[in-house]
Structures are given as C-alpha cells and as structure tokens.
Amino acid sequence: MELLLHQVLAGLATGGIYACLALAVVMIYQAIDHLNFAQGEMAMFSTFIAWQLIELGTPYWIAFVATIAISFVAGVLIERILFRPIHNAPVLSHIVVFIALFGILNSLAGFIWDFNVKNFPTPFGSRPLLGTGLISSHDAGMIGVTILLLVFLYVFFRHTRIGLAMRAAAANPQSARLSGIRVGWMIALGWGMAAAIGAVAGMLIAPVVFLEPNMMTSVLLYGFAAAVVGGLTSPGGAVIGGFAVGVIENLAGTFIPYVGRELKLTIALFLIVAVLLVKPSGLFGRRVVSRV
C-alpha cells in the first residue's frame, strides 16, 4: 500500500513536468495547427542557460526568472524569424523546420556545453518531505510549481483581455483580424509563452534526469503522449493527461512484471496508440467538425 502511494506521488511529480510540456505543445498546436517537435530541445537549451547562469554565481531563483524571460524572448524570435515566413506553407515544410530546429539546438548545446552529464541543482533539496519517506521535497516542489503555473495560466487566459485576444486568434483567426486583433503577434506571444513554460519544465526535471543535450527526448515523448491523451485542442485536458501519463508510467513500471525501467517509455507510445484508436480527439478534446 505504501509502495502504491509512493509511486502515485512520484508519478504526479514527473506527471507535472509532462503536463507543462504537453501544455506548451498544445499552445503552439492551437496557434498554428502543428506539433512542435523541437519543444523538448527548446526546453533543454533553456535549462543549459539556467545552468550557465548558476555556474556564473547567480542565485537560483534569479537564474530561474531570468531563464524564463530569456526563453520567452527566444520563443517570440523563433516564431518571427523561422515560422512567420512559412505560415502559409504546407505541413511538411513546417515539420522540416521543426526537425531542423531540433537538430540545431541539440548540437549547439553539445558544442557549447559538451555532451557530458551535468548536475543541476534543486532549490527544494532532495531530503524526504516531513520525514515520511513518501515523497521527496524536490518532487513536492515540482508539483507545487506546476500547480502555480497552471493557476497563473488559467487566470491569464480566462480573465485578461490579452488572454481573450489570444483565445480568439486561435479559435477563428480571420474573424479575430476583423475585430482588429493582431493575430500574427498573438501567435508569436503563444510561442514565447510555450518556450517559457518549457523552460520551467526543463529546470524542474533536470535534477531528476540530469542535464545533457538529450535529456528531453524521452520527456517530450511523454509530453506528446499527455497531449494526445488529454486532447490536442484542450489545454486542461493536456494537464490532466500529463498527470495521468506520469502516474500510469510509474505504476506500470512497478507493478506489471517485465515492464520495469526499460519498457517504461513503451507505455507512453502504447498510450498514444490506444487513445488514438479509441478516441482520436483525446479524452477532453473536441472533434473538429468543418462545414463544407
């Protein structure tokens, strides 16, 4: 029983990271209708920036905030420079650019900071929380930061004018432009926010998976799984999907014989296939119906 509880809590902690990444993926998907394959590499690169700042002697939380700001600006720039010019291009052109971005960020990080595994500090400490041994303080911190982030995003999208403008731009770009909304900038803003959310996810998961250029590859896969499970059209669904994937992955790894650590990643792929077979729009997504 205690093992079960322990695994569920640990699953929620990593699930929070998947939720953040899924949220970033969904935000860009809503804005431009494509999956950003480079989302994980963007998060990894942000994490290296944070690591560099900390190495230079910056206090953790200042580095944390600075990294979010830098990532936001970088996200906006990536949209303006790389994706704005091809916004009318077919899907495959987008995918090629995503893969290029993936490759560039990955090798650039390797070139600047080399491929050796680095330790990344945690501001929460790694002792057991409250001495119960149920959950480590870093895991608890991850859950806490994730929830804070989600509340912030909820308030932003529900209760601010710019949040409404972004939702309008994603829902009906043509009609949004006719209302005077600068849709192009809303998309860039979405990229910036997605990059910033990814940076938070990267900095929180780095103490667990260790920092190196390939650290996000499997995490992104879980993020995609979370987004698909929850529904690519539903930010709330992506979050629930993230937590669900984290818990399922942990429980399967512990309680299903033969899965163990090695086959954990397969669970994510299995979830993607299963959801696509049973409910292609995801658990909380809505079917896109278009009149012809």
Add this chain to the structure above:
Amino acid sequence: MSALLEIRELCAFYGRTQVLFGLDLDVAEGGVTTLLGANGAGKTTTLRAVSGMLHMRGDIRFAGERIAGRPIEDIVRLGIAHVPEGRGTFVRQTVEENLQIGAMARSGRAEIAADVERVYGYFPRLKERRHQQAGTLSGGEQQMLAVGRALMLRPRLMLLDEPSFGLAPLIVRELFEIFRVLNRDEKVSMLLVEQNASLALDFADEVYLIETGRLVMTGPAQELRRDETIRRSYLGY
C-alpha cells in the same frame, strides 16, 4: 464634399481568377449604400477588398486616407467594422466574450463595459444569453451577435454582408429597424450587400447594381425602386 468611402477602379482576384473589373463606388458620410447583384457578381468580394482580405488593384480611400493594401487589422482600427458572411462567431466563447473581442481595437475598460450594455440595449436577447457559449445561439441571435461585435468597435462605417441571410422575416425586420436607428442616431455609415433587393432598396439611399464584376447601373434608391424595367430584369420582383 467627398465621400467617406471611395472606391476607384477596383480589380480583385482569387488566385488568378479576376472577379472585379474596375469598380467605382462611394459611400457618403452618414449614408447607406447598397450593392446589389446576382450570386457571384462580386458583392462579397467588394466588401472583402475594402477590409483588406484579398489581393486587389485600384484605389480605396476611407475619410480621404488611402487604405488599399494595408493589413486587415489596421483597416479595422480606422473604424471600419465588417459583419462577415457566415457571421464569424467565436463559437466556444460566451456571448459576452464575443462582444469583448469586438472591442479589442479599443482601450478604456469603463467605456467598453458601457458599450456592452449599449449593445444589450439594442439586443435584449443577447443579454439573457450573455454567459452562454455563442455556438449554442440560433442563427438570428448569432447575426445579432455579429452586429453587436461590430458595434463594439464604435465604427464609422459598417460593411454588412447579407445580414438577412437565413433569417425569419420577423427577425429580419427587427434587425433592419436597428440598422435604421444606428444610421440615424449614431451616424454610422453603411455599405450593405443583400440578396433581398426590395429590403435593401427600402433601406438604402444609394444603389449600385453589378453584374459579373462590372457596374451596370447606379443611382438613388428611390429612382431605382420606381423603374420597373430594372426591377424586372435585375432585381426579380
């Protein structure tokens, strides 16, 4: 005095297909101009060209300022509200959020809140449904919402694309009564595209009749209403 909206030698294209061939059209300050013609004559295209939604050639001036070739958002921000074909409803957002979206080009929280109430004054039914998802509204209510959204811009000119389309006669009468009030009391100029020619002729001051992208006839609405030949051959009633 020159007109509020002046269109000169407008040519418009969908891809390589030319749809408008040198159209001239004016909307007077405070006036109502209607554009009539059969399906595919280029009426909707003309409105889209004014809003900057398609590739065009020619000159379009609004209050003397050249707007041809500018981005949609900039044209809208000058005070041109386009009530588009299909109504452009934000179906997942609430009625009130739809109205808020219409005010995105403006600032001033208090004024915007007052204007939301003003729109509810015109369309009490929208107020009853203010927290409902806009996609659940009936066709007539969505048309009211589209007009309401346009009003939130505080427009000087409204481009109305077949507002009567698919609506029950009673609702159409209600809607045009409100257009009349807006035109008379708030001095909103209008460019109206309609299938229902008799309705449009009753409402408008000036009429432009087009056929396959070319101007066939223009004149005051009163005169065209009386001219039986034109009514029979072009307007079908």
